[in-house]
Amino acid sequence: MRDVAVVGFAQRQMPEFDGSPTCVEMLVPLLAECYEQTGWTRRDIGFWCSGSSDYLAGRSFSFVSAVDAIGVIPPVNESHVEMDLAWAMYEAWLKIQTGEVDTALVYAFGKSSAGVLRRTLGLQLEPYTMTPLWPDTVSLAGLQARAGIDAGAWDEAAMAEVANRSLTDAEKNEYSIRKGGSSVEDLLARPMYADPLRKHDCSPVTDGAAAIVLAAGDKARDVRDKPAWISGLSHYIDPMGMGTRDLTRSPSAARAAAALDLSGVEVAELHAPFSHQELILRRELGLADDVRINPSGGALTSNPMFSGGGIRIGETASRIWSGEISKGVGHATSGPALQQNLLCTLEGRN
Amino acid sequence: MGKQPAAVVGVGQTHHRAKRLDVSMAGLCREAIDRALEDANMTLDEIDAIVVGKAPDLFEGVMMPELFMAEALGAAGKPLLRVHTAGSVGGSTAIVAASLVQAGVHKKVLTVAYEKQSESNAMWALSVPLPFNMPVHAGAGGYFAPHVRSYIRRSEAPTHVGAIVAAKDRNNALKNPYAHLHNEGTTVESVLASQMLWDPIRYDETCPSSDGACALVIVSEDIAAASPNPAWIHGTVMRSEATTAAERDQVNPQASRDAAAALWKQAGITSPIDEIDAAEIYVPFSWFEPMWLESLGFADANGGGWRLTESGGTAMDGVLPVNCSGGVLSSNPIGASGMLRFGEAALQVRGAAGEHQVDGARKALGHAYGGGSQFFAMWVVGAEKPTN
Secondary structure, eight states: OOOEEEEEEEEEEESSOSSOTTOHHHHHHHHHHHHHHHTOOGGGOOEEEEEOOHHHHTSSOHHHHHGGGTOOSSOBOEEEESSOHHHHHHHHHHHHHTTSOSEEEEEEEEEGGGSOHHHHGGGGSOTTTTGGGOOOHHHHHHHHHHHHHHTTSOOHHHHHHHHHHHHHHGGGOTTOSSOOOOOHHHHHTSOEEETTEEGGGBOOEEEEEEEEEEEEHHHHHHHOSSOEEEEEEEEEEOOOOTTTSOTTOOHHHHHHHHTSOOTTOOEEEOOOSBHHHHHHHHHHHTOOTTSEEOTTOOTTTOEETTTHHHHHHHHHHHHHHTTSOSEEEEEEEESTTSOEEEEEEEEOOO | OOOOOEEEEEEEEOOOBSOOTTSOHHHHHHHHHHHHHHHHTOOGGGOOEEEEEOSOGGGTTOSSTHHHHTTTTTOTTBOEEEEOBTBTHHHHHHHHHHHHHHTTSOSEEEEEEEEEGGGSOHHHHTOOOOTTSOOOTTHHHHHHHHHHHHHHHHHTOOTTHHHHHHHHHHHHHTTOTTOSOOOTTOOHHHHHTSOEEETTEEGGGBOOOOEEEEEEEEEEHHHHTTOSSOEEEEEEEEEEOOSSOTTOOSSSOHHHHHHHHHHHHHTTOSOHHHHOSEEEOOOSBTTHHHHHHHHTTSSOTTTHHHHHHHTTTTSTTSSSOBOTTOOTTTOOOHHHHHHHHHHHHHHHHTTOOGGGOOTTOOEEEEEEEETTTTEEEEEEEESSOOOO
């Protein structure tokens, strides 16, 4: 395997983006930030890959206008996944591993506020028997949270603890759109939203975009003193069927963790759009008690669709560049109730 | 470590039809997957990873349908990727699957691309009004007709060349049991007599709207050793350009020319017309055969393409047989159409194309394009292991 590192990262998150559903306007400054961080121009990028969703953009081919943000004259080597930024990064990492290219810029975007997000995401369900009932994704997460409480896997106080820590950490993150910790008691006193979920147990509807730059070997060392080297990258998917899964577990997350070396991880940025899902992930990853979880505030404080997972990897990389940590793990999820999961370990060794 | 050799050892496809009411989306995919696995002499359990491709989700009305189909596709407990790059997606998906092997990450990868157009309405899905975007209420034919007219003007082509392509592909389709259209007795005259839809494109010069899927099994060198006839991947390429720009040449886009140049270089091919034995080129409207022949470097620009077609050079017994399967003109499950081109190219070099086999084919091109001719995906496969 070639040594490949994350050497650039830029993000934008907001409650409501005042622009087009393709988010082209948001991508231009993000790409500019990536060029500034790396000292490159777009012609130094060997491969491009984006992640987005047609259903979120309310159109077919949501990525078509987005490539205008790159400026694709002359043409570029480019691809697109109907997935989160983290999987776009995976495709770019593969491309670098084939030896065809040495650098890649991946980006993702989504305007969640353009529709009613929890109903839009309901269209991911099995279309013949489940979608006609149209259970929304917040309700499905509520069923998952209830299953865990009934099984004694967690309780509402543990969920509130996750939310309180996230909201407190978010105060230091300029991109978090919900912030301000208080206490577990205070949070538990707030009204139910989708029993047993309170609003702070659910990620806020977030518009946003993010970009990640990858480089191999010396190209990475040229950009940063401490590139965030990708030491492991693994992802798996579980069946969707909500009635046949143990909703208190996430086998695909456990499998991804088993494929990596998580020992010595100091920070874990977990893409948990609902508070109880962080508890599931901590268990499946087998993280030690001293691992710092979501110092960015995590997805509970800001969760732009289709970049929310990749942002976890970018946040982890940023802490390696600064020297704050020497090893971390970023996580991304997709599908209802933690169906699909990706883990990426990053290390500061040189 | 460098790029690892990869080969196609299994190809499967569905019987393509206007409406496959007998199967669900997952059932449609499984029909292609099961045939590909049988061809590869493998079971689903042996597969390391699965790559799914399809065109817009609005075509079926399900957001990211690979999520609900994960179990049916055999992906439970495995890595699953979903690619979407417009009409080129079937090709791009095969390329991503190949890169999993070429990167040395996996040894046995299954890839499937599909479209079940009868679940929704493609014309509607393509015509959602977009702010600040030119409306394309005419559908794909209306969009491409001006490009074709421009080609005819620039190349001074006789106006019956499109009909030659359509008659050839529809007759080739009679030799392909999976093709959607089996229109016996199609002749240049009968095509010319069909209804004009978008001048100069007549009804018989357009692709059908199909339900269908295609699947490939792509494996590493050591696994391919067990196959009697692997199709080795000699080169892959993807290129994208802008949708709208004053300097764009939609008839012969730079992304297409760049992609072809990069592909031939990667595959060590200096004279495509002499070295390629069969080509599966994405031709949704008849005139795109001569247009792409020129753009791909098989013929001189501004006229070489239609001369090659008119001379019979692209027929089954011609110098460069093009779309022996019947091509997109005979089956068009959009998301799968690109993978069908890639898979049919593999069948040719494996000597497994049945009645539409080109005798002694050793190297073949698979080609796909999408959007408004701004997205391209291509590969070259060969009977021999690549030397580069």
